Amino acid sequence: MQNLEDLKEQVRKALPELDVVIGWTGGYDPLHATPHFIRRDEDIDKLQVNALCVHNLATYLPSMRGKKVGIIVKGCDSRSVVELLQEKLIDREDVTIFGFGCTGVVDQTKIRRIVGDVGNIDSCEVSGSEVKVSASGTEHKLAMSDVLSEKCATCRYPNAVLSDHFAGAEITSTATFEDGYKDVVEFEEKPEEEKFGFWLKEMDRCIRCYACRNACPMCVCRDHCVAQSRDPHWLSQEAHVRDKWMFQVIHAYHLAGRCTECGECQRACPVDIPILLFKKKMNKEIKEVFDYEAGINPDATPPLMTFKAEEDKITERKW
Amino acid sequence: MKIGVFVCHCGTNIEGTVDTAAVAAASREFPGVVFATDTMYACSEPGQDGIIEAIKEHKLDGVVVASCTPRMHEPTFRRTLERAGLNRYLFEMANIREHVSWIGKDREANTNKSADLVRMAAAKLLKNRPLFSKQFPVNKSVMVVGGGVAGIQAALDCANGGLKVVLVEKDTTIGGKMAKLDKTFPTVDCSSCVLGPLMVDVAQHPNINLHAYSEIEEVNGYVGNFEIKVKKKASYVDWDACTGCGLCVEKCPSRKATDFFNEKLATTKAINIPFPQAIPKKAKIDPDFCMKIQKDKCGVCAKVCPSEAIDFTQKDEFITENVGAVVAATGFDLFDWTVYGQYGGGKYPDVITSLQYERMLSASGPSEGHIKRPSDGKEPKNVVFIQCVGSRDKSVGRPYCSGFCCMYTAKQTILTKDHIPDSQSHVFYMDIRSPGKLYDEFTRRAMEEYGANYIRGRVSMIYPKGDNLVVRGADTLMGAQVEIDADLVVLAVGAEASVGATDLAKKLRISYDAYGFFMEGHPKLKPVETNTAGVYLAGACQGPKDIPASVAQGSAAASKVLGLFSQDMLASDPQVSVVDIKRCIGCGKCIQTCPFGAIKEIDFRGMKKADVIETICQGCGICTSTCPQGAVQLQHFTDNQILAEVNAICRF
Ligand SMILES: Cc1cc2nc3c(=O)[nH]c(=O)nc-3n(C[C@H](O)[C@H](O)[C@H](O)COP(=O)(O)OP(=O)(O)OC[C@H]3O[C@@H](n4cnc5c(N)ncnc54)[C@H](O)[C@@H]3O)c2cc1C
Ligand code: SF4
Ligand code: SF4
Ligand code: SF4
Ligand code: SF4
Ligand code: SF4
Numbered sequence: 001m002q003n004l005e006d007l008k009e010q011v012r013k014a015l016p017e018l019d020v021v022i023g024w025t026g027g028y029d030p031l032h033a034t035p036h037f038i039r040r041d042e043d044i045d046k047l048q049v050n051a052l053c054v055h056n057l058a059t060y061l062p063s064m065r066g067k068k069v070g071i072i073v074k075g076c077d078s079r080s081v082v083e084l085l086q087e088k089l090i091d092r093e094d095v096t097i098f099g100f101g102c103t104g105v106v107d108q109t110k111i112r113r114i115v116g117d118v119g120n121i122d123s124c125e126v127s128g129s130e131v132k133v134s135a136s137g138t139e140h141k142l143a144m145s146d147v148l149s150e151k152c153a154t155c156r157y158p159n160a161v162l163s164d165h166f167a168g169a170e171i172t173s174t175a176t177f178e179d180g181y182k183d184v185v186e187f188e189e190k191p192e193e194e195k196f197g198f199w200l201k202e203m204d205r206c207i208r209c210y211a212c213r214n215a216c217p218m219c220v221c222r223d224h225c226v227a228q229s230r231d232p233h234w235l236s237q238e239a240h241v242r243d244k245w246m247f248q249v250i251h252a253y254h255l256a257g258r259c260t261e262c263g264e265c266q267r268a269c270p271v272d273i274p275i276l277l278f279k280k281k282m283n284k285e286i287k288e289v290f291d292y293e294a295g296i297n298p299d300a301t302p303p304l305m306t307f308k309a310e311e312d313k314i315t316e317r318k319w
Numbered sequence: 320m321k322i323g324v325f326v327c328h329c330g331t332n333i334e335g336t337v338d339t340a341a342v343a344a345a346s347r348e349f350p351g352v353v354f355a356t357d358t359m360y361a362c363s364e365p366g367q368d369g370i371i372e373a374i375k376e377h378k379l380d381g382v383v384v385a386s387c388t389p390r391m392h393e394p395t396f397r398r399t400l401e402r403a404g405l406n407r408y409l410f411e412m413a414n415i416r417e418h419v420s421w422i423g424k425d426r427e428a429n430t431n432k433s434a435d436l437v438r439m440a441a442a443k444l445l446k447n448r449p450l451f452s453k454q455f456p457v458n459k460s461v462m463v464v465g466g467g468v469a470g471i472q473a474a475l476d477c478a479n480g481g482l483k484v485v486l487v488e489k490d491t492t493i494g495g496k497m498a499k500l501d502k503t504f505p506t507v508d509c510s511s512c513v514l515g516p517l518m519v520d521v522a523q524h525p526n527i528n529l530h531a532y533s534e535i536e537e538v539n540g541y542v543g544n545f546e547i548k549v550k551k552k553a554s555y556v557d558w559d560a561c562t563g564c565g566l567c568v569e570k571c572p573s574r575k576a577t578d579f580f581n582e583k584l585a586t587t588k589a590i591n592i593p594f595p596q597a598i599p600k601k602a603k604i605d606p607d608f609c610m611k612i613q614k615d616k617c618g619v620c621a622k623v624c625p626s627e628a629i630d631f632t633q634k635d636e637f638i639t640e641n642v643g644a645v646v647a648a649t650g651f652d653l654f655d656w657t658v659y660g661q662y663g664g665g666k667y668p669d670v671i672t673s674l675q676y677e678r679m680l681s682a683s684g685p686s687e688g689h690i691k692r693p694s695d696g697k698e699p700k701n702v703v704f705i706q707c708v709g710s711r712d713k714s715v716g717r718p719y720c721s722g723f724c725c726m727y728t729a730k731q732t733i734l735t736k737d738h739i740p741d742s743q744s745h746v747f748y749m750d751i752r753s754p755g756k757l758y759d760e761f762t763r764r765a766m767e768e769y770g771a772n773y774i775r776g777r778v779s780m781i782y783p784k785g786d787n788l789v790v791r792g793a794d795t796l797m798g799a800q801v802e803i804d805a806d807l808v809v810l811a812v813g814a815e816a817s818v819g820a821t822d823l824a825k826k827l828r829i830s831y832d833a834y835g836f837f838m839e840g841h842p843k844l845k846p847v848e849t850n851t852a853g854v855y856l857a858g859a860c861q862g863p864k865d866i867p868a869s870v871a872q873g874s875a876a877a878s879k880v881l882g883l884f885s886q887d888m889l890a891s892d893p894q895v896s897v898v899d900i901k902r903c904i905g906c907g908k909c910i911q912t913c914p915f916g917a918i919k920e921i922d923f924r925g926m927k928k929a930d931v932i933e934t935i936c937q938g939c940g941i942c943t944s945t946c947p948q949g950a951v952q953l954q955h956f957t958d959n960q961i962l963a964e965v966n967a968i969c970r971f
Contacts, residue, residue: 087906305911
């Protein structure tokens, strides 16, 4: 990021008023970043902001309610913050949002697929166009376009949609809504059996670790999730694809009109199930039926949190 | 749980296409079922006794009856269980008549489906828990909304029954449409002569408190204990002081105000009393036309008013009324007929509505009972009536019949002849609908005695010719096109829900149909009830209705209210939502979606939680489908109960 110093300066100024500022720093190896909790001035120096900063830090906010929290957000992350505000799960006066223009983050799965299981990473350099990884003595030069996260390739909100501080210049995006849902349209057009077969195969891999759920900034139920309850008893603990798939369907339904497509669920999945597709499908429907996108306007009410006897685009009373 | 299953023959209604004995035999294999039998008529006295005996003999603690729809007999069987000492909610009904025997002929398939339905009912029953009602006190007063003839009747009957009544009318006077009518079918008696005394009774009744020129602002509470905020709109006249002498009206120099009571046939003064028999007889200023309010000039009314009642600074006032029940009687309004280009779309002054014609015929109307064309004041000789304008016409979104137009058109042809003996009426009609007592005789009289010329067919256009109009239409009986010269055209404009009806419905939490008419609880068996306890319907607000039917409904609604209030305490329905405090994370989603405002936020040991107010909850289940983790559950329809049914039928 070009204006890291500006951002650090903004954080430094705001820190005395805050309990913590959440950002990113170097992780367990040079190829990975990790969330970073800044409480003291010296923590600020370790702040890292680049294409490795994949985590959506908004996930931490609901559990820190009541504290004064600063949060550094990419464009997509800011939508989660807004959605949390919309649902009154966090309080505006307690969060300070540090935004910047994001040029995209990498997809570690893509890197792994190209580079293979490389063992120890010696170094990693990230620029706007390239990721240079050197591992076990070999250097790999990866074009950013090959390892960029899918969501970033069609990102419409690269700048924080809501912020108290903004570092650097805004980035312009030319992507359209349709660009972002090409994969959904493509999938929709497949024959039923093929779609069914696809999910049967994909979902069968699920190990029900619930990493997808725990990573999701909007999944605030956590320990109270229906997936792990007997009363109500929606799912059994059987290792059958039926229950695994049902869990994802429930997750998608609970996120309908709330999901901001940060992609954390899919990123967290240890077995690479493309579960974001479920949520994108729901969002596409929500857009068509309610003309609504989650996490854009802090004052808007998510459609499924309202009750109207008559919806504009749902004609139940056609008899 | 020990479950007993009773499979009903319903005579041959069910047994005709379902092998009930086989269903009973299959049921014996279902989890929990210890006893199963078929029975001739489960609901009959011997049928119910059989159930009670079986409960005692086999020590049953749950019962499934496989028979008809629960709408009718669920209460019957619940009482049977109570007589046998069981809780009424340890009962389930499988509908194998409407859902099986009446809709399929294949005996084997029907028998299998019936067994599946019993399996589902038994599976749910295993998850049922006894539920108990709570008792709460009733406020024995009633609010009637709308002072048309239906509302007046309801208010008087309730008041005579000893109840305190609050009557809320949005206009400055009660009376509704009937007050505007000249004579009424089928007796052709004078409308205001029959309605007038009732209106006076309302004004004088010690039990009736009338808020005219008022509307419902907000409704809170529930059956037995509603709290209703009423907006008393500013009339700029202190009604406590105003005696209705009319001096102000006489002296007011502003004469161009819209005369709504006379259906805009004429104009009126800025300060006005709609008609001599108005109840209450109070003046009201139309601020749009008052020179004092608009330009700070004039003020004549204030000067002449002997009781100093004029108050140019008056503001809307809000009051709160506490009542135990509500009767909605907001009537109807006329369809906006100007969408019909073929009738001139409003550009010909001599094409008028039926209600305008009533005002023309009325001795208290702007022309004092003389029929005069709006264009030149001449007396018409050829009057053409067009029926079904905005009724039975899908193309304008009004497929329903307005019910009373055939009859009042016949009445208006008779009155036309009475007023102008050398006149000729022509009526374009689709069918004549006159099924009431003495109704068909009445329409025949219009044709045979009064010589009205009835032409079966639609009008394709009205066009001007000189001073007159030509009505072109089809005569479908003759198979010919006809053109009739008309001095005046009267459109029998159809009825639609009154302006603002749907807003009121939302406040009262009652349903309405696609056209805004309020929905009755059951089309046959609950014609004046709604799906909200304590809210009743009367008159044309439920669908177009003539005066006798509106009055009958007014009385019917009153009898329902009196029945409700015959008890001092009401029992709450325990089929309401309950929050499991351990599972609730206090996200507040349910609070936002509950359409009845039945959920509030509470503080539980420093944590935010949701809590359902039992008496307000209507058991709609919206909250349960909103809550992501299923923390709020509708009693008797919990997720686990529904899942048990699903699992019983989707076995793999
Ligand atoms: C031209 C014409 C001629 C007719 N002739 C006859 C006839 O000869 N014989 C016959 O039997 N029937 C006749 N009818 C039908 C008759 O008018 C109705 O049956 C009758 O008026 C229905 O009474 P109601 O009280 O239900 O409704 P309405 O008369 O419409 O009264 C409703 C009342 O509620 C008030 N109101 C509405 N909304 C609100 C609100 N939100 N809050 C408070 N108050 C509200 C209105 O101001 C009105 O006073 C005729 C109808 C028309 C149009
Ligand atoms: S469902 Fe996935 S993409 Fe959507 S908000 Fe949650 S983590 Fe992000
Ligand atoms: S993260 Fe992947 S494996 Fe784990 S529960 Fe979710 S979908 Fe299944
Ligand atoms: S003040 Fe207004 S209402 Fe009164 S007389 Fe003048 S114009 Fe009429
Ligand atoms: S069931 Fe839930 S949403 Fe419906 S009225 Fe009761 S509390 Fe409200
Ligand atoms: S939606 Fe569920 S978790 Fe949220 S407040 Fe209501 S009951 Fe509690």
